[in-house]
Amino acid sequence: MQYHLNGFRPGDPDVFEAARDRNRADAAKGLPDKVDVLIVGCGPAGLCLAAQLARFPEIDTRIVEQKPGPMEKGQADGINLRSMEMFQAFGFADKVKREAYWVNETTFWKPDPGNPRHIFRCGRVQDVEDGLSEMPHTLMNQARVHDMFLDIMRNSPSRLEPDYSLQVQDLVVDPDAGDYPVTVRLVRTDPDRDGQTGTIRARYVVGCDGARSSVREAIGGRLHGDSAHQAWGVMDVLAVSDFPDIRMKSIIQSNREGNILVLPREGGHMVRLYVELDKLSEGERVGSRDLTVDHMIAAANRILVPYSIDVKEVVWWSVYEIGHRLTDKFDDVPAEEVATRTPRVFTAGDACHTHSPKAGQGMNVSMGDTFNLGWKLISVLTGRSAPDLLHSYSRERRAAAQGLIDYDHKWARIVSAPPGETDPEDADMPRFQRQFIEGGRFTAGLTIRYEPSALIGDGAWQGLATGFEIGTRFHSAPVIRLADAKPMHLGHTVEADARWRLYAFNGAGDPHARDSAMHRLCDFLENDPTSPILTHTPHGGDVDAVISLFAVFQQGFRDLAFEKMPALLRPNVGRYGLVEYEKVFCADLKSGDDIFDMRGIDRDKGCLVIVRPDQHVANVLPLEARKDLSKFFSGFLLPA
Numbered sequence: 001m002q003y004h005l006n007g008f009r010p011g012d013p014d015v016f017e018a019a020r021d022r023n024r025a026d027a028a029k030g031l032p033d034k035v036d037v038l039i040v041g042c043g044p045a046g047l048c049l050a051a052q053l054a055r056f057p058e059i060d061t062r063i064v065e066q067k068p069g070p071m072e073k074g075q076a077d078g079i080n081l082r083s084m085e086m087f088q089a090f091g092f093a094d095k096v097k098r099e100a101y102w103v104n105e106t107t108f109w110k111p112d113p114g115n116p117r118h119i120f121r122c123g124r125v126q127d128v129e130d131g132l133s134e135m136p137h138t139l140m141n142q143a144r145v146h147d148m149f150l151d152i153m154r155n156s157p158s159r160l161e162p163d164y165s166l167q168v169q170d171l172v173v174d175p176d177a178g179d180y181p182v183t184v185r186l187v188r189t190d191p192d193r194d195g196q197t198g199t200i201r202a203r204y205v206v207g208c209d210g211a212r213s214s215v216r217e218a219i220g221g222r223l224h225g226d227s228a229h230q231a232w233g234v235m236d237v238l239a240v241s242d243f244p245d246i247r248m249k250s251i252i253q254s255n256r257e258g259n260i261l262v263l264p265r266e267g268g269h270m271v272r273l274y275v276e277l278d279k280l281s282e283g284e285r286v287g288s289r290d291l292t293v294d295h296m297i298a299a300a301n302r303i304l305v306p307y308s309i310d311v312k313e314v315v316w317w318s319v320y321e322i323g324h325r326l327t328d329k330f331d332d333v334p335a336e337e338v339a340t341r342t343p344r345v346f347t348a349g350d351a352c353h354t355h356s357p358k359a360g361q362g363m364n365v366s367m368g369d370t371f372n373l374g375w376k377l378i379s380v381l382t383g384r385s386a387p388d389l390l391h392s393y394s395r396e397r398r399a400a401a402q403g404l405i406d407y408d409h410k411w412a413r414i415v416s417a418p419p420g421e422t423d424p425e426d427a428d429m430p431r432f433q434r435q436f437i438e439g440g441r442f443t444a445g446l447t448i449r450y451e452p453s454a455l456i457g458d459g460a461w462q463g464l465a466t467g468f469e470i471g472t473r474f475h476s477a478p479v480i481r482l483a484d485a486k487p488m489h490l491g492h493t494v495e496a497d498a499r500w501r502l503y504a505f506n507g508a509g510d511p512h513a514r515d516s517a518m519h520r521l522c523d524f525l526e527n528d529p530t531s532p533i534l535t536h537t538p539h540g541g542d543v544d545a546v547i548s549l550f551a552v553f554q555q556g557f558r559d560l561a562f563e564k565m566p567a568l569l570r571p572n573v574g575r576y577g578l579v580e581y582e583k584v585f586c587a588d589l590k591s592g593d594d595i596f597d598m599r600g601i602d603r604d605k606g607c608l609v610i611v612r613p614d615q616h617v618a619n620v621l622p623l624e625a626r627k628d629l630s631k632f633f634s635g636f637l638l639p640a
Contacts, residue, residue: 001091002582005574012155014091019057019157031062031163031198034180036381038202039063040215042070042162044142045349045366046208047149051090052374052496054156059381061160062200066167066189066209070150071143074236074316076363077263077272079145081128082445082473083364084135086371089496089615092148093135100138101266103127107245108433110419111255118306119252123433127249132444134476134489140266142363165190169197171205171218173332173344179203182344204377206346208370211325213351219332221347223354225325225405231277231289233296235317238269241309246271251432253419257302261415270315275299277319293317324405324412327352330369330394342387343394346373353401355408364445365404369397371496375613378498384536384546385636392455400448407442411435446473450616454635457610457619464607465505465620467599474611477595478588480557482565483581490585490595491615493550498613500547500633504623505596507606511553512564517606517623518551522566524626525549532633538640542573546640547633550583554596554603557586 003013037053039046042065053061079087079096087093108123128137153160169187180201188196207215211223243262250262258276265272275296278289293314301308329335330352331343349366373393379385414432441447449471452458459470467475476491494501506518513519525531526543536546551569553560562570562584569583587594596603608629610618621628 005578007575015155016157018159031186031200032060034201035062036060036203037377038184038200038205039208040168040205041065041208041210042067042146043208043210043349043366044076044145044363045370046206047146047153048367049206049208049348049370049374050160051149051152052498053378054153054158054160055497056378056382057157059378061158062163063160064163064166064186066165068165068190071146073141073143074318076142077139077265078363079138079140080361080364080443080445081133081135081137083367084138085133085473085476085491085615086367088135088492089494090152091495095148096138096140097136099144099266100140101264103137103139103249106249106251106436108430109250109252110430111253116255119254119304121245123429125433125437128444129440132441132446137444139263145363168209168214168218171215171345173219175341203381204344204346206348206370206373207351208348209351211350211354213347215345216327216347216351219345221327221329221352223325223327225323231291231319231321233275233277233291233293233299233317233319234272235275235293235296236265236270236272236315237311238313238315239271239309239311241307243304243307243309251415251436252303253430253432254303255419258299259415260300260303273300275303291319323354324409325354326398326401326405330398331390333391338391343390346393348373353405355405361404361408361443361445365401368400368445368448371614372397375498383638385638389636392453395453396450399451403447407439411439448472455612455618457632461607461620461622464602464605464622465600465609468609468617468620470617470620472617474615474617475599477598478591478593479552479585479595480588481582482557482560482584482586483562485557487588490552493582494611494615499544500613501611502547502549503609503611504549504551505601505606505609506551506553507602507623508604511555511560519566521623522568526568528626530626530630532630532637535630536633536637536640543568543571544573544580546637550585552585552587552595554587556589560586
């Protein structure tokens with residue numbers, strides 16, 4: 001972590017110096033007439049976006065929420081591996097690891113063949129297969145995730161705070177209106193000002209306002225899909241139980257009473273139960289059944305026989321109906337106008353896709369939406385990219401959401417099916433256990449792969465780095481930092497700062513030689529007029545302000561000399577021109593976790609791996625592919 005770049009900074013390094021025109025009382029001044037970005041909704045999608053934009057005080061961002069204040073409990077709790085990797089980019093993954101429940105094992109229960117009224121443990125598996133990520137699968141109250149994003153916002157240069165008790169009344173887009181084409185009318189929902197309205201004009205609006213999204217409706221979006229016609233209850237409880245796996249993630253199928261998903265929670269004692277309740281008729285809504293938490297507790301005790309659960313305190317509960325729905329498009333531009341118009345309004349999270357909670361992906365995919373959108377908005381608003389870059393958001397994220405809904409549709413029906421109904425006669429394990437194992441990479445959030453585009457290469461040189469699959473997230477691996485011999489993960493050099501990363505893996509030969517591939521690459525990037533770094537870095541900016549170069553060598557750190565590295569790998573940065581010491585890494589030969597072997601890097605030729613600001617691999621190229629490298633970046637970055 002670097003925080004003395006432009007002078008000594010005492011105190012908490014996570015608290016940035018406030019921009020000159022920003023302070024913590026900014027939200028109390030009332031809403032401005034104009035903003036660059038208006039975010040609607042303080043759920044995980046909205047806060048993930050706000051936390052990224054808050055780092056850039058030159059972008060005027062506001063986030064509004066109809067509720068009177070921050071969430072305190074309830075709703076989502078599952079944090080998959082991919083989200084944990086994203087949290088690392090924001091800087092709070094370690095805090096989540098300390099607080100959260102770690103899902104290490106999953107157990108499976110079904111009716112005992114000798115006494116079908118009783119359940120018995122029929123299997124158990126390691127929850128996440130080895131090698132998928134350096135991060136654990138965790139469970140934690142969604143409100144705590146909100147807290148961590150809110151901390152980033154209020155400690156950022158922008159000192160961004162939400163404006164609560166504000167609801168969108170209407171939204172109008174005028175594509176011909178110039179710089180601020182979106183007009184939003186907001187209405188107060190707090191008791192002392194209920195009904196008061198105000199108007200904001202915005203360059204961009206992002207609707208993160210849930211399944212009943214006012215933003216989506218305003219741009220003509222509709223959720224399409226179906227319902228499983230099944231009521232489920234969810235409750236967070238403090239309870240005493242003799243169920244043996246009450247502190248294990250467990251999937252339970254009873255003979256006739258329905259099914260339960262047990263999810264232990266953070267703090268050592270709380271547990272969440274998803275409890276199957278009543279079947280619903282065609283067109284019937286779950287609210288008409290008047291189901292209560294007492295119905296859930298009674299159903300849980302019927303399903304758990306011969307065990308029981310004595311609930312001492314209900315922390316939060318809700319009843320819901322399984323549904324799978326998706327919008328046609330995640331922005332306001334009709335398909336027939338894509339060539340002539342750029343997006344101004346976006347939807348994210350539940351505003352554009354809904355599904356059951358049992359796959360544990362809702363919060364994760366919602367944050368993934370705005371982690372994708374955030375750096376693109378920053379690139380456009382800071383002049384790095386043209387506005388047509390924003391078309392890629394709907395294209396990439398709708399495909400990801402469709403994959404989630406397809407999987408969740410299948411998984412929800414398997415979990416709800418009566419025991420044995422989906423099992424072949426010769427099955428060696430229940431279908432729900434087999435499907436859980438088969439879907440492990442999906443539920444970990446690691447199957448999203450963006451298709452070739454201006455932002456994703458065609459894979460012509462994928463063979464140079466088979467373990468960094470183009471379009472998927474950058475799969476981190478251990479390395480040693482040369483300057484200080486620190487063991488760390490290479491992927492942890494990616495921060496949520498809208499910068500691109502260029503990882504140069506050195507091939508065979510003397511790495512110190514002036515004619516080595518690494519030296520020639522650095523000379524090109526530093527001095528050639530066609531270099532993407534020279535082309536796209538603003539005048540007066542640090543050399544890594546837009547594209548940050550890192551080098552990884554096959555040799556051990558004691559076999560290399562930092563002072564012999566190319567100048568571009570030890571540049572002078574910041575106000576004082578201090579030396580950047582954190583760009584050169586070596587394989588971790590001591591532990592045996594050699595990144596070249598782990599990620600299939602061609603040891604003879606080496607390669608370049610280009611990583612997007614959202615941690616996805618954009619391209620793999622040879623070290624000598626100068627024209628291809630420059631052409632790739634010119635496809636979406638403007639000359640500085």
